[in-house]
Amino acid sequence: MANQLTPPLKWAGGKRWLVPYLRPLWQPYRKRRFVEPFCGGLGMCLGLRPKAALLNDINRHLINFYHWLQKGLVVSLKLENKEDSYYKNRHRFNDLIGTAKGAASREAAELFYYLNRTGYNGLCRFNQKGQFNVPFGRYRRINYAADFLEYKEVFKGYEFHQGDFAALAVKKADFIYADPPYDVEFTQYARGGFDWEDQIRLAEWLSGHEGPVAAS
Ligand SMILES: C[S@@+](CC[C@H](N)C(=O)[O-])C[C@H]1O[C@@H](n2cnc3c(N)ncnc32)[C@H](O)[C@@H]1O
Structure with missing residues (x-):
């Protein structure tokens, strides 16, 4: 296994x-x-x-x-391949990573997984302010893992x-x-x-x- x-x-x-x-x-x-x-x-x-x-x-x-x-x-986060959920979660992730404690949190790890799977091409890209700025990926179907x-x-x-x-x-x-x-x-x-x-x-x-x- x-x-x-x-x-x-x-x-x-x-x-x-x-x-x-x-x-x-x-x-x-x-x-x-x-x-x-x-x-x-x-x-x-x-x-x-x-x-x-x-x-x-x-x-x-x-x-x-x-x-x-x-x-x-x-992962306890709701894993949804929907544009509005994606941008809500991206916003939450960017809020969290603004502090060292938030960036090291379990929630940030769950969101990172979600954004990686749901965002465009699995890209990991940040703007000058250090905020994750990858757009929604528009995949037809995503096989998310939670466990x-x-x-x-x-x-x-x-x-x-x-x-x-x-x-x-x-x-x-x-x-x-x-x-x-x-x-x-x-x-x-x-x-x-x-x-x-x-x-x-x-x-x-x-x-x-x-x-x-x-x-x-
Ligand atoms: C080509 S990827 C590695 C891919 C990896 N071998 C795999 O199978 O997924 C290069 C990696 O180097 C990391 N990286 C970039 N600059 C770095 C640095 N100065 N020190 C350590 N890692 C760095 C990037 O974040 C990226 O994950």
């Missing part, structure tokens, strides 16, 4: 399709800790299913959602961290898999983006790691 766990969110640049290619590189190191500085939708981690992992992303709402999955999340308890067990050996990749405390023996944003204009996963200087900073950070590194 737990073997069939799929990424719970839609995420741009998801790497589920790349799992068969990384698996042979990971196999010799599978007893090590798996570190993903850009974990996004967890496509790779849920595909490889390491026992221990350090999973990081700069997107605090994404990491808040995973923290609540770790605690055991059953995320399966993830609680799998996430037991995982540590989630929010921040810039370079702030991660990695250990010598860690296996690092880095999947940064593409080097294109549009990389609005979070405020700030990821520019060419960041790509260079990442290359230097990865080359300084003594353990195995893979990047895509």
Whole structure:
């Protein structure tokens, strides 16, 4: 049952399709800790299913959602594929994320899931003020999940961290898999983006790691 766990969110640049290619590189190191500085939708981690992992992303709402999955999340929010509900929930989410306490709340995690599934193309985009501004998605049908308890067990050996990749405390023996944003204009996963200087900073950070590194 737990073997069939799929990424719970839609995420741009998801790497589920790349799992068969990384698996042979990971196999010799599978007893090590798996570190993903850009974990996004967890496509790779849920595909490889390491026992221990350090999973990081700069997107605090994404990491808040995973923290609540770790605690055991059953969504109580009404999950409706309706335009008026969508904009009401988007407004509520933006109110909540205005404070640190609200942004870390269970309600924010539930709303983040709802907005991700119901919004346009599963995009995660914020305006200059840090407000989520993705329009309604107009999907004909959405298969919402409400019970995320399966993830609680799998996430037991995982540590989630929010921040810039370079702030991660990695250990010598860690296996690092880095999947940064593409080097294109549009990389609005979070405020700030990821520019060419960041790509260079990442290359230097990865080359300084003594353990195995893979990047895509
Ligand atoms: C290509 S996506 C990763 C997709 C992931 N491999 C998957 O399978 O879903 C890149 C991720 O990097 C994150 N990101 C952008 N800038 C970052 C930074 N400076 N440090 C850490 N994460 C960052 C984005 O929020 C995004 O989730």
